[in-house]
Amino acid sequence: MITLAGNIIKRIRTEGPAKTFRLMKARSRALVCALMEDQRRGVSTSRIVKDQEPEIADPHCHYYAATDYETFHLAMQHLEINPAKEVFVDFGSGKGRIVILAAELPLRRVIGVEFSRHLHLAGLENLAVARSQFKCADVELIHADATQWELPGDATLLFFFNPFDGAVLAKVCENIRRSIAESPRTVRIIYVRPDKFFEKEIAWQEWLTKKVELACVEGKVAIYESK
Ligand SMILES: C[S@@+](CC[C@H](N)C(=O)[O-])C[C@H]1O[C@@H](n2cnc3c(N)ncnc32)[C@H](O)[C@@H]1O
Structure with a gap:
């Protein structure tokens, strides 16, 4: 309470x-909507988790806070996709909210990668409950450090909600660049809060074009496309 x-x-x-009042109003509204959306699905994805397991604590890896439901839908509305061809990956999938929302679309495959064991387990529990509503038949949560995980050569839609910065972000971006070079294809990146680290730390203009930037409750969400 004191911190707040x-x-x-x-x-x-x-x-x-x-501006502070407007932001607080928007965030309170988003939280109420999120709790209702969670309840509708019987899942629990809204509570922020700041404590990482000691063995993975790394200041470059950020804590769990879920992307707002509306932000996901806003970004997806601005993407021209052929759902049946898209393989979606959420980097730092936490309790699985974004994987669940992606799996409610008729996508070819949906993958979430999360390095925290307790968040990964929470994600599995949420997925088990929400699965009956999925339109995507191939949905998977992987317990792995995103830097060590090899991006599948058919992954086309990559989602980030500011999961890491510094060397961790650089390594993951390098892996994505290598994957595109090895398996040439168009990759789209949806990035929530790109202004915080991604646009400052990564020379993204060399390999990505920014297609859209939208205002959302987290601040900004941008969509990039590989060149
Ligand atoms: C801001 S949360 C985003 C959660 C989810 N993607 C969403 O948008 O609702 C960032 C997540 O990234 C995870 N994370 C941080 N560093 C990671 C890493 N190196 N590998 C995999 N996951 C990581 C955190 O544990 C956390 O769950």
Whole structure:
């Protein structure tokens, strides 16, 4: 509670009271919607988890907070896709919200990669409950460090909600570039909060074109396409 009040005061100082109030209103609304969407599916994906297991604690790897339901749908509405051809990957899938939402579309395959064991297990539980609503028949959660995991050569839609930065982000981006070079194809990246690290740390313009940038409750979501 004290941290929350401190954050609000800090934000009022940097962004002014009107913008802070608008943001708080949007976030509260998003949280209520998220709890309702979770309840409708019988899953639990909304609670933030900041404690990583000690063996994986790495300051470059960020804690779990789920992408807002509306942000996912907003981004997907701006993508021209042939669902049956798309293989979707959520890097840092946490409790599985984005994998569940992607699997509710008739995509060819949906994969989530998460390195925290307790989040991976929470994701598996959520998927087991939500599975009856899936339109995608091939859905998988993988317990792995994204830097060590080889991107399948047919993966076409990659989702990131600011999961890591620094050397971890650089290695994952290098793996994606290599995968595209080895198996040439068009890859689209949906990135929530790209302004935080991705656009500052990665020379993405060399291999990606930014197609869309949209305002969302997290701030921004952008869509990039491989050149
Ligand atoms: C901000 S959360 C996003 C969760 C989910 N993708 C979503 O959008 O709802 C970031 C997630 O990335 C995971 N993560 C961080 N570093 C990772 C790594 N090196 N490999 C796999 N997962 C990682 C965290 O445990 C966390 O669950």
